[in-house]
Amino acid sequence: MNTTAGHPLRSRSGPTARRSGRTFRHPTLFRLAWAVLWCAGCARSGTGVVSSEELIKSFLSDWAKAADAVDPGTGFPRRVVRAADGMTMILIPAGTFKMGAVAGDSHAGHDEKPQRLVMLSKAYYIDEHEVTESMWHRFCTEVDEAHSTTMAGSRHGTSYHSPINGVSWHAAMEYAAWAQVSLPTEAQWERAARGGKEDLLYPWGNEDDVGMRNGPYQFDNQTRFDLDGFMYDAPVKSFPPNTFGLFDICGNVWEWCSDLYQEDYYRTGPSVDPTGPLEPPMPKPFRVVRGGGAGSSPRRELRVSQRRYAHEQSRMFGFRCAITLP
Numbered sequence: 131m132n133t134t135a136g137h138p139l140r141s142r143s144g145p146t147a148r149r150s151g152r153t154f155r156h157p158t159l160f161r162l163a164w165a166v167l168w169c170a171g172c173a174r175s176g177t178g179v180v181s182s183e184e185l186i187k188s189f190l191s192d193w194a195k196a197a198d199a200v201d202p203g204t205g206f207p208r209r210v211v212r213a214a215d216g217m218t219m220i221l222i223p224a225g226t227f228k229m230g231a232v233a234g235d236s237h238a239g240h241d242e243k244p245q246r247l248v249m250l251s252k253a254y255y256i257d258e259h260e261v262t263e264s265m266w267h268r269f270c271t272e273v274d275e276a277h278s279t280t281m282a283g284s285r286h287g288t289s290y291h292s293p294i295n296g297v298s299w300h301a302a303m304e305y306a307a308w309a310q311v312s313l314p315t316e317a318q319w320e321r322a323a324r325g326g327k328e329d330l331l332y333p334w335g336n337e338d339d340v341g342m343r344n345g346p347y348q349f350d351n352q353t354r355f356d357l358d359g360f361m362y363d364a365p366v367k368s369f370p371p372n373t374f375g376l377f378d379i380c381g382n383v384w385e386w387c388s389d390l391y392q393e394d395y396y397r398t399g400p401s402v403d404p405t406g407p408l409e410p411p412m413p414k415p416f417r418v419v420r421g422g423g424a425g426s427s428p429r430r431e432l433r434v435s436q437r438r439y440a441h442e443q444s445r446m447f448g449f450r451c452a453i454t455l456p
């Protein structure tokens with residue numbers, strides 16, 4: 131199946147078409163509107179303060195619904211379900227974490243060093259699994275022909291529950307805008323991926339474990355076999371989640387981040403809310419991809435600190451989305 135021109139699931143109307151009842155198509159506009167609502171609430175209250183319940187309701191608006199108990203630290207639900215595609219998003223608290231290669235990691239690249247303390251000053255939601263084929267097809271039915279030109283599809287999974295694979299960075303951004311969220315920053319991705327375990331090579335430990343991820347197949351006398359049970363993409367949630375409840379964060383498909391790539395960014399970038407370099411440091415606008423995939427070397431590319439980059443038009447990767455809380 132291919133999502134390039136001629137895909138049967140083209141949308142039916144113009145660039146602003148989508149389900150009724152949705153007003154804000156871009157995260158920036160959405161957040162601006164949220165701020166206006168908040169200020170209006172403050173004015174109405176006469177005290178300059180709105181209740182946490184009102185704040186949460188305003189923030190979630192109609193793009194997501196609460197699906198779990200409230201986290202006492204943030205006041206926000208631990209899980210929400212996104213209206214656009216049904217994705218469950220998991221709350222990741224604000225805080226400081228160690229980002230980059232752990233000490234003694236002999237396979238770490240120069241761009242993963244030095245390991246450094248990074249502060250994420252705001253909590254955020256991130257998708258519990260990679261965006262799936264069925265979610266992607268829903269997107270395809272609701273966007274217009276102009277948007278569809280940014281779509282790409284080079285290789286798809288074996289079921290509608292497989293991660294969409296073969297999406298350019300631009301197409302992933304289009305999807306995130308449609309869902310009224312964003313792509314995660316690289317720091318948000320790694321904090322979520324580590325699940326609070328900041329001194330490990332993998333989210334599950336210091337050794338590769340075929341029971342914990344979908345990695346590459348092997349050859350035995352020219353016969354392919356795969357100890358993890360999946361020769362190519364696995365349906366999402368086929369393996370155990372990390373401690374934050376995220377599935378397939380390492381393995382299955384590589385995942386786009388919002389950041390531009392810069393090799394020495396860990397040495398030169400800010401330690402608070404890093405979002406990647408503002409200008410492309412190389413002639414081409416490379417973007418960060420993380421986590422490795424079903425064809426990746428376990429020792430090198432399935433490590434949680436592994437960084438890789440690709441041209442924005444590259445069509446090899448999948449993604450998950452995120453949104454930063456106010």
Ligand SMILES: [Ca+2]
Pocket residue numbers: 344345346347356358359360361362424
């Ligand atoms: Ca595999």
Ligand SMILES: [Ca+2]
Pocket residue numbers: 260378379380381382383384385421422
């Ligand atoms: Ca993945």
